[in-house]
Amino acid sequence: KGAIAFKDVRFSYDPERPILKGISFEVPAGKTVAIVGPSGAGKSTISRLLYRFYDIQDGSITIDGQDVRDVTQRSLRAAIGMVPQDTVLFNDTVAYNIRYGRPNAGDAEVQKAAEIAQIDTFIKQLPDGYETRVGERGLKLSGGEKQRVAIARTILKAPPILILDEATSALDTTTEHEIQSALDKVSENRTTLVIAHRLSTVIGADEIIVLRAGEIAERGTHAGLLAEG
Ligand code: ADP
């Protein structure tokens, strides 16, 4: 479930300046496709369009064959989970932040998600565990810990589609590797769109699309793109 198809998608924020110049690609259900390219190429715009923060000017975007314009904002949000570059947490408890998206989830489910996201160790060190507040007046979480909370939230929400938008790019190398292994678990068997600027972070993707100035410059597997040079 959650197959994504972009067909001849054109989009500009400003009519004078096209951002996406007719791009087509598919993410088959359960597969992972990565979009890589230099800053300003239009990568994040693709995820915003899938979410329908903006409407495209030409072409179509479908999920399981249904045009996103015919899907309610509410069901789009239920279908898509996002781990952004810098997760902003609510100034509330760890548990509240994990439950965001599924407020009625039980404690056992929250703990299971926390375990998979490998955040149990740091939660055990907090004075009130899951009930410790994060944010301004509470605990200061590191970038890696915040990403783990975002991952636990996504595991709990269990959306058919996952968007990882530079999810590890703000982290140091060691933390990046740890978070990457948690993300690999979440994206397994889930339709996943990865946005990254380095090829080295998307080795496992089923397809890699290289975007340059709003156009698909190259596409292939990691090994294939390396062989081409
Ligand atoms: P990438 O993710 O590849 O760095 P983006 O999709 O964020 O690229 O941006 C592509 C281009 O669109 C950039 O030139 C950027 O300045 C421009 N852009 C992004 N968001 C907006 C916006 N809200 N209004 C106008 N221009 C924007």
Ligand code: ADP
């Ligand atoms: P959603 O539709 O799930 O709210 P968004 O694209 O609005 O997704 O946000 C991206 C991510 O940031 C999601 O994981 C969402 O739960 C989280 N998020 C959105 N707004 C806030 C906020 N004000 N504070 C903390 N997290 C937020």
